[in-house]
Amino acid sequence: MKQYNILITNDDGYDAKGLLALVRSLKELDGVTVTVVAPANEKSACGHSITLTRPLRFVSVDDDFYKLDDGTPSDCVYLSLSAIYNDEKPDLLVSGINRGSNMGEDITYSGTAAGAMEGVLHDIPSIAISQVMDFTNPDGDFSLACKTIKDLVLKIKNGSFPLPSREFLNINIPSNASADAKTKVTYAGHRLYANDAHMHRNPRGEEHYWLGLHPLSFAPRVGKSGMSDHEAIQAGFISITPIMLDLSAYNSMKTLQDWCED
Secondary structure (H helix, E strand, O other): OOOEEEEEEOOOOOOOHHHHHHHHHHHOOOOEEEEEEEEOOOOOOOOOOOOOOOOOOEEEEEOOEEEEOOOOHHHHHHHHHHHOOOOOOOOEEEEEEEEOOOOHHHHHOOHHHHHHHHHHHOOOOEEEEEEOOOOOOOOOOOHHHHHHHHHHHHHHHOOOOOOOOOEEEEEEEOOOOOOOOOEEEOEOOEEOOOOOEEEEEOOOOOEEEEEOOOOOOEEOOOOOOOOEHHHHHHOOOEEEEEEEOOOOOHHHHHHHHHHHHO
């Protein structure tokens, strides 16, 4: 029987607890082969970037497990298809489990989401999965995320992927949720942003800045039915959002045309 091949990447780095938990859980599935290609260093918030100004190098960590020296999640997927899979493609790509949420417009920053974006650009069914968590806990609990992704992988493996071309699943797992938490299909919420930069001085008096993590804050999207990803998480649901790569603002095209002709 042909093995079902899953490619795993992330943006927290090859030794991140969420990624290792994901690998262990998917290796428990019968008929599944797992290949891991992850960044050698944390690449959180790198977006959908690829490296064009320097060469990249695979470093073997274990059997079918590689870190990409200073590569991004998109690099990991792109190069895996060329250097590891050759003319074949994995049956599924899973990016995560990210330490922290990826909801609303944060998806555009997310290296986790970008790994899935790169997958669907190459016609590979793809999932990004993130664990909402309290960052004062250095370990985190990925058990519900692992259960969720195993259930979804089995559903896809034994059936089909539920989305058309160039769309991926973006999953967020609530913190402190019960083991039997239900899934809610959501849309990407309206994220409220603040400027959270922290200035420090080194012993020579030179200024340096750290960009901070401002609190998760959202507002309702006017005129949208259903529940946003943030609302679902707040209510204790597992949020699963279909994300499309077409960023065209179709509703604004007529207004823009009229403006151009005015």
